[in-house]
Amino acid sequence: MNSTKRIMLAAVILAVMLASFSIGFRSGSEGARMTMGAPGLVNVDPGLQSTVDFSSFWKAWNILNDRYSGTSTSDQERVYGAIAGMTAALGDPYTVFFPPEEAEIFESEIAGNFEGVGMEVGIRDGKLAVVAPIKNSPAEKAGVRAGDLILMIDQTESASMSTDQAVKLIRGKAGTKVTLTLSRQGVTAPIVVTITRAKIDLPVIGTKDDGQVAADGQPKSGLRSDGIYVIPLYSFSANSANLFRRALQDFANSSSNKLILDLRGNPGGYLDAAVDMASWFLPSGKVIVKEEFSRGEPDKELRSKGYDVFTDRLRMVILVDGGSASASEILAGALSEHGVAKLVGTKTFGKGSVQELIPITNNTSLKVTIARWLTPNGHSISNEGITPDYVVPVTVEDIEAKRDPQMDKAVELLLKGQ
DSSP: OSSSSOOOOOSSSSSTTTSBBEEEEEEOOOOOEEESSSTTOOOHHHHHHHOOOTTTHHHHHHHHHHHSSSSOOHHHHHHHHHHHHHHHHOOOOOOOOOOOHHHHHHHHHHHTOOOOOOEEEETTTTTTEEEETTTOOOOHHTTTTTTTTEEEEEEEETTTTOOOHHHHOOOOTTEEEEEOOOOOOOOOOEEEEEEEEEEOOOOOOOOOOOBBTTTOOBBEEEEEETTTEEEEEEOOOHHHHHHHHHHHHHHHHHOOEEEEOOOOTOOOOOHHHHHHHHHHHHHHHHHHEEEEESOOOOOOEEOOOOOOOOOTOOOOOOOEEEOOHHHHHHHHHHHHTTTOEEEEEOOOOOOEEEEEEEEEETTTTEEEEEEEETTOOOOBHHHHHOOSSOOOOOHHHHHHOOOOHHHHHHHHHHTOOO
């Protein structure tokens, strides 16, 4: 595969957020069961021609040409519609065809230029759900929480809606508004929020100098008065690996051996960043994540680069919750299963599909699910998520009282030497 670009996209991200987040994602040029013939033509696999009757397609095409009296579309637009319909027939919300306009938006979002409400959505138990709102985004400020189910987008019900359809409805220009009707566990009545879209500045990592203070007066990042160092990681962007390295250097300079990595509400991002971060804690060659294919291609293993700078004096806890997804789950799963860190919080979202972005023409592309991610011990991230060693829920009362029982448990474990 040439110039592979892997992004954990385990869901489709609104412009809303950034589309490089959520499913394992990689770009390539190979086409499935198709070969290019004369310029502008595509030759269908002869084996497919012998088993599939295409006459119904062309009959429908001709009937529409002859009989349809509504607003006309070009032949090319109908071809795009046919490809989109064929893709949708697979029933996979993460396999998507991008016609020219949407392909341009997708590329723009990968580059980090996006406007929206600042959250990622995915499918949970067949329903449209919020994976996590982005830190300090309009969605977070409006009260949207990880795990909220989206019942309606403006006046459109979301039942049976794909993530791609949701993206189109929620995405919009900065300054415009969208109304979401949400269902939240533990709350009987639907929650209605109107959010003003904005340009999203994607935060990456909390630093010791950011001045954030928790309700108990301790810094949310950096060295606490009890000798514990906290690193909040909000996303796995293109530059997060370098920023994480600097945060680890600050941790090392603090002379503390107790580290809390806060991955709560982190929806993921670049796989390479997760591998690089795990490599600071693991010897060379240790498996970080496995890539399992279903069409006969050999499985692959991504292994530590072997930076491995910490001794066995390190005591580490990773905080996770239902908003921790994809790259967050890979990093947490690897460090947990290799015995580097204990996990505290609630079960993670469960996103681990691998996708490949394949150009169809010079201005269209197809994003195809090709595999799934497994932890080093073979645990399926997509099917099961990751259950922490210490399950600590956060109640509505905790939130209203500005308590953080998950952080409290992490601190307790580290101070007790566990």
